[in-house]
Amino acid sequence: MAFTLGEYQDIFLEEADEQLQDLNQNLLELEKNPDNLEIINNIFRAAHSLKSSAAFVGLNELSDLAHMMENLLQGIRDGSMSITPEIVDIIFKCFDEIHNIIDTIASGEKPEQDLQWLIDDIQAICVKSTKAGKEKKRVSTAASGGDEGSDIPKTELDGELRKRIKEGLEAGTSCCEITVFIDDKAQMKWVKAQLVISNLGKIGDIVATFPSIEDLSDDEMNNIFKIIFLTGASIDDIRRASNVDLVYRIDVRTIRLTKKGDKVMLQFGDSLTFTGDYMAPRHEPAARVTAGSKSDLSDEDEEIEDMPEYEEEDEHEAMEGEKIALRVGERTDPEKKKVAVLKIVKVSIDKLDLLLNNVGELVIANSGFYKLYEEMRKISEEKAIINEFKSRMEQMSRIAKDLQSGIMKTRMVPIGQVFTRFRRLIRDLAKEFHKEVELTIKGEETELDKKVIDSIGEPLLHLLRNAVDHGTESAAERKKVGKSETAHITLNAYQSGNQIFIEVIDDGRGLNIDQIKRKAVERGLATPEMIAAMDDIDIYDFIFTPGFSTALKVTDISGRGVGMNVVKEIVSELNGSVSIETEWGMGTRFVLSFPITLAIIPAIMVKVKHEMYAIPLTDVIETIKIPQSDITTIEGHEVVNLRGEILSLLRLSRFIKLESALAPEDKMPVVVVGFGNRKIGLIVDFLEGKQEIVIKSLEQNYKTVEGLAGASILGDGSICLILDISSMINRVIVEQDKLSKQDWKRVIDSDEADFEEIGEEPAPVRNPPPRSAVREAERKASTPVPGAGKAEEAVSKKVKPANETRTKASLQTDYPSRKPDNVVRAFKSQESARTATETVPESEAQIEKRVHRALDDFRKELRDSIRTTTESGEPSEHMAASLDISKESLREFQLIANMGATNAAESLSKILNKRIDLSIPEVAIMPIEQIPRYIGDIDSVYMGVMMGILGETRGTVLFIFKEKIGFEVIDLLYGTKTRKTNELTEDGESALQELTNIVGSSVINVFAEKTGMVIRAGLPTIVHDYLQSVIDSILVLHNMLNDYAIVMDTAFFFENDKIIGNLLLLPEAESLKIIVKRMRSNVGSN
């Protein structure tokens, strides 16, 4: 039976939670500013309300504890006790215990924590501190005034001291009052005190100490003492001299001479506080206390009389002065101390969901009115009433929608509340590991879905623990490598686009990639060969594997290799992802990203027969249509060759056990979906477009159903089910793995060549290797990976390429070269060449034919689309006319340009050994000065390689990339590590020139072939400059005379749609005419 506090439990827990947060926040502040009464008051208040509410629900022990805390704080408030680290610690302990109790209650158990020890401890501290206070009173020569004195001894300057100070000041030395705070834990404090005094004695003259030097020798002494000090040394020197081990704080107040009327007075200046190990100076609000010569009572509050005869009063006045000073302090920087408190009503997420449901219903119910309105309009004569009805109805619908989005927004919560929790964690962890760590929090105000907020704590906790334990180095180690001794950990949150990013950054030692590699091999996650072929990013991903830990020793909190796995899992559950950036010795950055809201997601709606299903857009890679004839079946499993990749297919109709409505001759819509590293094609009957949907769980009233992620209610009130892509992909993979084992045998039995290759590398890999490894393995036919990749490999030779309907055409590298004379340059990797020859030696002719067919189809499609675009009107007619070029000529040039571009893409694909997409070439006539703008970003640096067209026709070929891409291309060409190149070396230049040479020539070849003219390419020249300059160089080089130019522009893309660059063809107008003419005659004669 769950423990409960009765009907007020919920309210109590809610309140207690708030007070705990309050307490936590204030405690941390208090540690930094132990003197701030405001904070004490806040803690006092929290303790007080906790006491009442605990008593109210019958938690007497808790109430007692809170009461003790209150007592303790009361003591501090009224000055009978001062804040010591001991007190701060005990308050922290109380906080922990209270937290424990609240947690226990919240989890439905009876709290049985024994609090008596803590209560006793507080009692002991109270007694001790008060005694200490009294002790000091006794020691101090001053008879105490009205109030109880604090632990800080009073500065009492008698006539002689004043005289000495004045003399010193008049002699040009400076005078200050130094308050030294010694750690409570320190043994033999008097030794420390003596040490400080002797250190200071070296750099100046000690006028007096409070308590007196004699009293300071007593081991019973208080841990705070004051020194009045005359010196010529700087404050910095004083700080250094006083900075003895276990002195945790030093306050320095200068004493100056001021004149008031004809009286010379001593005045205390601002107090400078040095705390912590680095003792950074911090300005304390001024405590201006003046010690003047004998005079009347000053009318200014902060000035005190120093008549020795009235020592008692004097003391009293001093107290007053100090108090006022404190009050002044409060006034000057209250905004710093006060944590912004929002006016908040706590609402359970269930209630919000309920509201959201009802509002959704309202929106749907409202749509019913429209029907009604239509009906009424038909039968009613009363136009006015009908119109009134309509406007009211519309108003209502608007309100309902506003309400809906308003409630959606309510689910969004600032992440600050999660972040602030970690301040304490970092403080404790840092202490535990004896490291100096500073946590910086940024972007607290970033709002996230409540569901993410509720679950994000755990992954962040793991990341932060790791950061402190493994990420950061000890102070000594940091010092050795020249970093600041304090390690910095940053928690940052921000929104970008549709995503929220949360970063955990440390400036520690970074991830050790070699260690990860070694562990990965040790644990059998990958073979050394695979590792060698993997990107760094994929290698870092290993740390997310369950049980993966590179830690040499397992500590209490980390090193077991569970944490990172949990991080990954939780983040994936929230539809998010984790990425790692790290540099050895420099630090690590973990970036978690989440969709802004989980309540509403964009989805692609698909239909099988009449049933509607939603696929979350985040899982969708693309949607295509393929003819059914392109599907190949292997052992009952359907696959299609999509741009050289084998894509496993899953018929949604089969998955949901429904007959498909598609006729065999229909082209099939396929939604290519991906999860993790895998992707499959989902065959559906109809694509119904994109829609924002609200996710509802099936578990709430039923349970998880395989293949379904939930349900959503559509505008008409009907339910649409949301597909769970990850489970569908898993099912396909499981089936495929089964298949591949059978297929494996079959391949071994039937295929000699394959068998030999397999024999070379028999070690099976259990876990699916990361994507790049698979890719690599596929590429290297000699080291195939058993499993899915293997099946695909075995299959690839039987699969013909699909003709997809897509605006971008695609070419694959793996096809053997179309024209034998089209030399494949040395850039092409050897492996790939081997793959091509080894896997498909017998069917080369067939494939060639198929490639031809595919290309022809593509060209036809291009032509069709171009025809439609050109027929819809030509805006540049005027320019065409000025160049004396007809529309027909342009169109024909376009055709030939298309072929050239296709050819170029093919060559490029071969050289880069990557699939290359190209945009449909655009032929345009434009003013020369507009060319740069037409191509790209005129303010960016580009690399352009230009090549003259020589022979019977003239012009320029320009292959142009953005600088960054240029470097990437160079990397690709040389097969070096990505992002290695960052400057254009001679080698890089020649690589780009060679590339352009090949690509450009493939265009020119087409022209030559089609026109029968003698055309050749000139030498490629490289220009690395701003776009404008690149273009200008061409114009200069080729002596363009006209105001207008004909430009053919094709953009090439990597398969992830990242642009590579543009290929431009700038034929001279006369040449273009010749080309067209020759082409015609050539075609005619064919």
Added chain:
Amino acid sequence: MNLNELIDKQEKLEMQITADEKELITEGSMIQVVSFVLEDVEYGVDILAVHEILRYPEITRLPNAPDFIKGVINLRGNVIPVVDVRIRFGFPKAKITELTRIIVIETNDKLVGLMVDNVHQVVRMAQNSVDPPGELIEGVSEEYIMGIGRLNDRLIIILNMSNILFIEEDKGIGTA
């Protein structure tokens, strides 16, 4: 559950309840069941578990769910599963008619719809007239039965709601 909600339910059932009958509901000695007839046997669902009764709504099929799950419906923004009681009890499927009803019950904090051929009436009977399920009832597994109520000549099988959604599946899958 307060009286008003009960009254609401009664109204939905289009039943007339007199004032003194209302008092009876709250008395522990009496129970009320919503009864329906399936293949000539009368079954009863404790009225305290009944959320509401609906006419046959639009049902969305739930693929890969057990066959007795007819699908899910939208109950004011809640997605709730509907159990085809005929299939659940091992009877052949029947046509959906004007009389087909969904009895929405609340069990284990979940809302579940029971699709039945008809809703017969609300029956009051003394608590002590309900016997534990001793003899086997033809066709219906004992797990679904809480007891057998006797009202004059009528036998009403009082159903145990907590098992209707999950029990057999668990057995079938072999996980407990």
